[in-house]
Amino acid sequence: MNVTILLLTLLIGALATYFSGKSAAKVALIVGVASFVECIFLICQQQQGVNVGFLAQWMNTPNIHIALNGDGLGLSLVLLTTLLTPLIILSSFESPIEKKNTFYALVLFMAFAMAGTFLASDGFLYYIFWELALIPIYFIALLWGNDTFEARKKAIIKFFIYTFAGSLFMLVAFIYLYQKAGSFLLQDLYDLNLTSREQYWIFIAFFLAYAIKIPIFPFHTWQASTYEKAPTVGTMLLSGIMLKMGLYSIIRWQIPIAPQAAKELMTTVIVLSLIGVVYGSFIALKQSNIKRFFAYSSLAHVGLIAAGTYSLTLDGMRGAVYQMLAHGFVIVALFFVAEIIFRRYETRLINEMGGIRQQAVKFASLFLILTFASVGLPGTFNFIGEFSLLFGLSQVNIWYAIIGGTSIILGAFYMLRMFQKSMLGETNSKPFADLTKIEGFVLGVLVIAILFLGVYPKPLTDLITPSLVEIMTQIK
Amino acid sequence: MNTLIAIGGLAVLVLIAEIINLRKFIIPITIIGLLGILGLTINDFGLQATYFNNMIVVNKFSTAFNSLFIVLTIFLVTLSGDFYKDQLPKISDYISLKLFLLMGAVSMVSFGNMAMFFLGLEILSISLYILAGSNRKDIRSNESGMKYFLLGSFASGVVLFGIAFIYGATATFDIGEIFKLAINGGIPKWYQLGVVLIIIGMLFKIAAVPFHFWAPDVYQGAPTLTTTLMSTLAKVVAIATLYKLSLILTLSMPEAYITALVFISIITMTVGNIMALRQDNIKRLLAYSGISHAGFMIMALVNLAQSEASLFYYATAYALAGIAAFTVVIVVCRGKSEELIEQFNGLAKRSPLLAAVMSIALLSMGGIPIFAGFFGKFFLFSQALEKGYITLVIFGVINSIISIFYYFKVILAMYTKEVEENASELQIPLSYKVVGVVAILINIVIGLYPSFLLDIF
Numbered sequence: 001m002n003v004t005i006l007l008l009t010l011l012i013g014a015l016a017t018y019f020s021g022k023s024a025a026k027v028a029l030i031v032g033v034a035s036f037v038e039c040i041f042l043i044c045q046q047q048q049g050v051n052v053g054f055l056a057q058w059m060n061t062p063n064i065h066i067a068l069n070g071d072g073l074g075l076s077l078v079l080l081t082t083l084l085t086p087l088i089i090l091s092s093f094e095s096p097i098e099k100k101n102t103f104y105a106l107v108l109f110m111a112f113a114m115a116g117t118f119l120a121s122d123g124f125l126y127y128i129f130w131e132l133a134l135i136p137i138y139f140i141a142l143l144w145g146n147d148t149f150e151a152r153k154k155a156i157i158k159f160f161i162y163t164f165a166g167s168l169f170m171l172v173a174f175i176y177l178y179q180k181a182g183s184f185l186l187q188d189l190y191d192l193n194l195t196s197r198e199q200y201w202i203f204i205a206f207f208l209a210y211a212i213k214i215p216i217f218p219f220h221t222w223q224a225s226t227y228e229k230a231p232t233v234g235t236m237l238l239s240g241i242m243l244k245m246g247l248y249s250i251i252r253w254q255i256p257i258a259p260q261a262a263k264e265l266m267t268t269v270i271v272l273s274l275i276g277v278v279y280g281s282f283i284a285l286k287q288s289n290i291k292r293f294f295a296y297s298s299l300a301h302v303g304l305i306a307a308g309t310y311s312l313t314l315d316g317m318r319g320a321v322y323q324m325l326a327h328g329f330v331i332v333a334l335f336f337v338a339e340i341i342f343r344r345y346e347t348r349l350i351n352e353m354g355g356i357r358q359q360a361v362k363f364a365s366l367f368l369i370l371t372f373a374s375v376g377l378p379g380t381f382n383f384i385g386e387f388s389l390l391f392g393l394s395q396v397n398i399w400y401a402i403i404g405g406t407s408i409i410l411g412a413f414y415m416l417r418m419f420q421k422s423m424l425g426e427t428n429s430k431p432f433a434d435l436t437k438i439e440g441f442v443l444g445v446l447v448i449a450i451l452f453l454g455v456y457p458k459p460l461t462d463l464i465t466p467s468l469v470e471i472m473t474q475i476k
Numbered sequence: 477m478n479t480l481i482a483i484g485g486l487a488v489l490v491l492i493a494e495i496i497n498l499r500k501f502i503i504p505i506t507i508i509g510l511l512g513i514l515g516l517t518i519n520d521f522g523l524q525a526t527y528f529n530n531m532i533v534v535n536k537f538s539t540a541f542n543s544l545f546i547v548l549t550i551f552l553v554t555l556s557g558d559f560y561k562d563q564l565p566k567i568s569d570y571i572s573l574k575l576f577l578l579m580g581a582v583s584m585v586s587f588g589n590m591a592m593f594f595l596g597l598e599i600l601s602i603s604l605y606i607l608a609g610s611n612r613k614d615i616r617s618n619e620s621g622m623k624y625f626l627l628g629s630f631a632s633g634v635v636l637f638g639i640a641f642i643y644g645a646t647a648t649f650d651i652g653e654i655f656k657l658a659i660n661g662g663i664p665k666w667y668q669l670g671v672v673l674i675i676i677g678m679l680f681k682i683a684a685v686p687f688h689f690w691a692p693d694v695y696q697g698a699p700t701l702t703t704t705l706m707s708t709l710a711k712v713v714a715i716a717t718l719y720k721l722s723l724i725l726t727l728s729m730p731e732a733y734i735t736a737l738v739f740i741s742i743i744t745m746t747v748g749n750i751m752a753l754r755q756d757n758i759k760r761l762l763a764y765s766g767i768s769h770a771g772f773m774i775m776a777l778v779n780l781a782q783s784e785a786s787l788f789y790y791a792t793a794y795a796l797a798g799i800a801a802f803t804v805v806i807v808v809c810r811g812k813s814e815e816l817i818e819q820f821n822g823l824a825k826r827s828p829l830l831a832a833v834m835s836i837a838l839l840s841m842g843g844i845p846i847f848a849g850f851f852g853k854f855f856l857f858s859q860a861l862e863k864g865y866i867t868l869v870i871f872g873v874i875n876s877i878i879s880i881f882y883y884f885k886v887i888l889a890m891y892t893k894e895v896e897e898n899a900s901e902l903q904i905p906l907s908y909k910v911v912g913v914v915a916i917l918i919n920i921v922i923g924l925y926p927s928f929l930l931d932i933f
Binding site: 058059062132139142143160169171 | 785839844845846854855857858861862869870873876877880881884888891892925926927930931
């Protein structure tokens with residue numbers, strides 16, 4: 001059994017969902033859960049030393065393979081994808097959605113493309129998955145989004161053009177690499193001996209694609225408006241999984257292919273990432289719309305992850321992978337919180353909330369745990385992630401860690417203030433029903449994942465460390 | 477060779493069918509005949525032969541492109557059935573003109589002699605002039621035919637002028653001998669002048685900037701089926717011929733010639749794209765997008781030795797997407813005085829099938845992965861990079877981004893806008909559904925298995 005099964009499940013599942021008419025939501029959920037089970041099974045196999053990768057020739061000229069990598073790094077992110085996808089699908093069960101079959105088919109198709117991106121180890125195949133992931137989210141955001149059509153069209157098209165433009169430069173880089181290596185296979189690209197000038201340009205081309213996707217300052221301008229206008233499911237997919245494609249690709253593709261350039265440009269990219277951390281935090285303070293608020297807080301968090309990966313230390317990279325998962329869990333849960341409030345109050349403005357805790361104790365308690373997790377309180381998975389990231393950064397330059405550390409302090413400030421404004425205070429005059437079973441289940445699973453990995457991250461460490469060590473040797 | 481004769485025979489048969497009153501059967505007969513000829517052509521594959529004292533040269537290049545032309549003609553003839561249903565008495569003229577045009581196309585890629593090349597060019601052009609002006613009572617069709625005729629015959633004149641210069645320099649029409657003389661050097665300067673004139677004439681035919689001014693007006697005014705023909709079959713024929721001519725003539729050209737080509741390629745795709753952004757008429761939009769695609773295909777000329785397969789692939793991908801897109805345009809804009817993008821509003825609700833066909837065709841043209849257009853661009857970029865034309869590739873990339881804007885404008889109109897209130901029920905003939913779906917399916921299949929086309933060279 002290898003990873004193709006997982007991808008086929010998602011792809012065929014997407015088709016089946018499209019043709020299943022009214023029961024589309026249930027079919028999609030079953031497919032999502034099935035892929036999660038398969039993923040767990042694959043990880044167990046991989047841990048026992050079975051090779052779960054896949055390799056076959058696709059085209060002779062040019063020399064392109066269908067190559068899927070079954071190592072721990074890719075699988076850990078596939079785990080994130082397959083865990084979040086069914087939860088995201090489940091979270092939308094109580095939302096009014098038109099044309100359910102198309103909607104859920106697009107969600108599954110996107111999960112397929114994202115899982116493919118995490119698994120592909122042939123540059124060309126990787127690029128195709130990377131681009132394929134963009135099309136479903138474009139339609140999800142455009143057709144099922146909030147606000148008037150004209151208003152969201154502007155934001156979503158900006159998002160699409162930005163990311164598409166960035167990735168085309170990556171394509172040029174890949175074509176150039178192919179001319180050199182005669183193959184797109186990851187290992188062949190690793191083995192290239194590029195001059196430092198070549199590496200420099202390759203690094204920049206990749207950086208454009210990833211910096212826009214993640215986003216890193218100053219390529220972030222599409223983010224907040226897209227998150228705001230997209231439907232909650234779309235926002236969850238974007239922030240929870242899709243932006244991890246960029247972070248993952250830095251570790252998998254950009255740094256090992258152009259290690260020397262990564263060392264030379266380290267200061268620049270880390271400083272850009274850290275600007276994003278501070279900038280995101282400050283802008284978040286000023287936001288009145290809860291979705292925009294989470295978008296900017298997310299900008300700050302991913303900035304720190306990017307800085308950690310570019311530190312080129314094992315701790316930094318390991319922290320980055322931890323934090324990718326942790327951030328994925330928390331941000332999806334937080335956007336779901338925003339959706340839950342919206343379902344009851346029909347508002348996304350923080351000022352119009354407040355005094356919810358007395359009416360919905362369960363909800364407020366879960367939200368509090370999530371707030372603490374987002375802040376990185378010890379005991380949550382995010383703490384482990386942020387700690388490793390900062391530790392990795394401090395090995396490069398202690399000031400990076402100090403500036404990065406401000407994100408925790410600022411984060412604590414704005415997150416707790418937001419919690420206070422929205423949940424505490426005098427009992428709200430409008431009634432607020434506590435969580436339904438589905439809402440409770442989704443938030444519960446995410447909180448359990450965060451707390452469990454916060455206390456016992458060893459399985460994940462065992463999974464990702466070998467591949468990261470391999471990449472580190474490649475960099476050296 | 478058999479191909480050419482068989483097509484000619486079929487065209488005459490169609491004319492005879494008119495006389496003995498078999499109008500109804502013309503289209504089925506033509507389709508079956510063309511399928512047979514397609515089989516015949518593919519059967520010739522791998523054959524290297526010359527006929528009639530080197531007048532016709534059959535090789536892999538000509539066979540591959542001939543097969544593509546025949547496939548495109550089959551699509552066009554299938555569409556004709558319903559398109560000309562109000563003009564049944566003239567159907568044999570229309571169909572035989574298309575077949576004669578195909579003959580011209582076949583001779584243009586299989587010529588072995590400059591005279592044969594010019595003959596093919598004229599057969600193709602004259603058929604096109606007639607088809608462009610074929611809607612006699614419509615003033616715009618008249619305008620289109622007239623414009624195309626005046627400018628097109630001027631371009632033919634330039635080509636002929638070039639041929640005369642080359643003859644003056646080499647004293648032969650035979651391309652094999654011209655090739656040898658040009659390589660050995662020592663031929664008079666006006667050989668190069670002749671080459672430039674021929675290339676300019678051909679650049680006019682593919683509507684490359686700055687010889688593109690005729691295209692949007694002619695495309696817009698001509699009956700939509702003729703526009704389809706011009707933007708798919710005629711464009712692919714012209715670019716293939718240009719490639720073949722460059723292969724023979726331009727090897728001894730100075731460095732500046734390639735620089736000029738790179739410049740023309742860049743400016744063609746850029747101008748085409750930027751003008752396309754501003755169009756609200758779908759036919760003009762596709763005309764300008766066709767201009768930018770011509771710019772992409774000119775990229776093949778900077779690396780002549782290696783780009784045969786990539787050019788063929790790109791041409792196939794582009795032509796199939798074009799056929800599919802125009803099929804939808806014909807159905808949606810039928811009976812309208814102008815073909816506006818607004819008429820596509822809410823097409824997804826009126827006919828999900830047509831909307832899907834149109835979207836995939838446009839996505840393929842825009843170069844979104846898994847559709848053939850993406851691989852086409854990819855192969856062209858990679859062969860240009862191989863020769864080190866990185867500026868050209870970067871402009872290609874930027875233009876791919878620009879093109880997304882206007883392709884998505886149409887896709888958005890189909891999926892997100894409301895249907896106009898007075899829109900009538902869409903009549904979609906079965907033949908249109910078949911052509912649209914088959915063209916898209918082939919596009920996707922060659923997208924998934926590019927080796928299928930690439931490995932034949």
